[in-house]
Amino acid sequence: MTSTVSPVTPVIENTHELVISATDLSKRFGSYQAISHVSMQVRRGQAFGLLGPNGAGKTTTVRLLNHVISPDNGEVLLFGEKMTAHRADRLRTRIGVQTDTNVYENLTARENLMFWARLYGLASRERKARVDEVLDIMGLAHRARAQAGSFSKGMRQKLAVGRAILHRPELLFLDEPTTGLDPQASAELISHLEDMVHSFNTTLVMCTHQLAGLADLCKDVGFLVGGRMEASGPVEKLVAERWPGHHVRISLGAESDELLSRARTHLQDESAGISCEIKADRTLHLELPDESFTEGVIASLVAAQFPIRSVVPVTYSIKDLYFDIASTTGEVAA
């Protein structure tokens, strides 16, 4: 897969426009409540990660947003227009969706893409050029004339993603787009998606429970658990709300329980506003009001002659947030 940046410089307009505005969506299948009162907003040029374990309702949410299934309750606005059956075909021309790796096996890679290009109304000359470009981007140019039935899972994945981006959609839904890809192909795909978001102002909604590298691409996330949006917003903000203050982990020279307990008592007695916890790895985990408190804590421990081996700032990631939300809601993360 070759990551290429188009030489064309796009004109980015109205970056604050809401591309997706979903309000109070609910969907029930028989006795199973798949989605409960889900609301979400995604702005133009935003890369939004829709996270959640298997069965959380990610795919159902994508289907609802695209009006492939109808909500029992709530409404969806795409590009400022209410998504209805009558508007769906027009609005879908501006959207690209990849939800699986199922492509037409009796057609070649090129034929699969040409079929999609015609459905999205690409003009004849543009169609051929764009199909060649996408085959190149996805690293499938050398297999363009091979039937998709002969492809590996990773190649099918590339083809499925390729057809979703073929018509340069303003809004792109990708469901586990890196599944089945080797690390290099996965990194190149993420890099290309970053190009699309940053250079072309494409709005991206990426459903996944694979968190590696996600934070680089998706600065905003929503956590779906059991059909409910448990948290939604910028990753930094969500992390800061969940773990406020500054966190450090201190290893002492000796790891005896008695020493750790004494150090914890010392810190709690000496410094107001500090919470201290002994972790299973026999380190002290401190939550400080802010980073400036770190120096005072270290000085206090040194003055009391506690042997400090290391002081390491603790940073929380999207992965920590994911597991924290999954565990607090009783869901087992996939």
Place this chain on the structure above:
Amino acid sequence: MNFQRVLTVAHKDLVEVVRNKQAMFPMLVIPVGLAVMIPFGIIVMGSDPTMPTSAFGLSGLIDQLPKGILPPDLSESQKMVYAFTVYFMAPVFLLIPSMSATVIGSSSFVGEKERRTIEGLLYTPVTDRELVLAKIIASLVPAIVITWGSFGAYVFIVDTFASPVIGEHYFPTANWYALMFLVVPLLAFLTVALIVAVSGRATSSQGAQGVSFLVVMPMILLTMGQTTGIMLFSTTVALVFAAVLVVVDVVVFYAVAGIFNRERILTKLL
């Protein structure tokens, strides 16, 4: 309705069918049997004066034909050959497109569901009506092409083996043109639309084929009976019958598109 999208989906389906030898085989074998082998056997054996027409059970049917419908001055064996080729084979050519269409049409939606390609298609700008029409066209075109191809083969057989018996080139008659170029496409559209509707609600290709057969056969049998009668009357009657089929086709198409349900296809059948 965006016809480019309709033709794009139909073309894709046709390419898939042509490349699927397992689907092509029964579509070609049945017409060859019905339009070539059977008439060939009956004409060759029926024209043999030593073979009584009663051997094929046709003498009774010939007796039931309206008086004056067969050309005068034909011998018994000539009557049998003429009646068989002009009147009794007509309904068979209504059966061919329906049977061919069943093979493709019954898997039109359920086949995509089984191969799990339908979801991607449902996210595209293709509307319900466009999708239903595309699936109908994708089944209709090969069904009609096969029927017309069978008709060409049938004309050749009649011309080669039956015309010498009769003593002149008498086939195809005017009614056959009305049948092949009006009634067959219109009736095929109707049956394909019903089969596609079944396919949209079936859970497997085998189930769709079985139900399609049950849905279509009574209608085919009814039409076959009527067609025999139409072939006995004038071209005008055949044209009126075709006009009625046009109306029925339009009504059925809108009804089938109306009951098409993306949500059901995605949530009940995958």
